[in-house]
Amino acid sequence: MLEIRQAVRTTAGQVLCSDELSKDETEAAAGTLCANPAPGNLHVVRCGSCRDTRTLFRDENDGPFRLTALGWRCETCSTAAASQEVRF
Numbered sequence: 001m002l003e004i005r006q007a008v009r010t011t012a013g014q015v016l017c018s019d020e021l022s023k024d025e026t027e028a029a030a031g032t033l034c035a036n037p038a039p040g041n042l043h044v045v046r047c048g049s050c051r052d053t054r055t056l057f058r059d060e061n062d063g064p065f066r067l068t069a070l071g072w073r074c075e076t077c078s079t080a081a082a083s084q085e086v087r088f
């Protein structure tokens with residue numbers, strides 16, 4: 001399960017961070033994601049104060065971000081973090 005998560009995260013990161021991927025490469029990456037149904041969807045979590053960003057599954061905590069009933073919270077800044085679901 002962890003390996004799948006990592007593969008999905010890596011692939012999503014490549015798609016999100018590179019404007020240079022060709023259409024074919026983007027489609028291949030999306031295919032990888034479809035072929036590996038992840039446990040929930042990935043979210044890009046971003047703190048508006050310290051600009052820290054993580055790509056997290058819906059049940060993960062990482063970096064300064066802690067998941068609450070209302071979404072992620074940046075513990076460094078004590079503010080709610082913005083999160084956006086990753087879609088392809």
Ligand SMILES: [Zn+2]
Nearest residue numbers: 047050074077
């Ligand atoms: Zn912060």
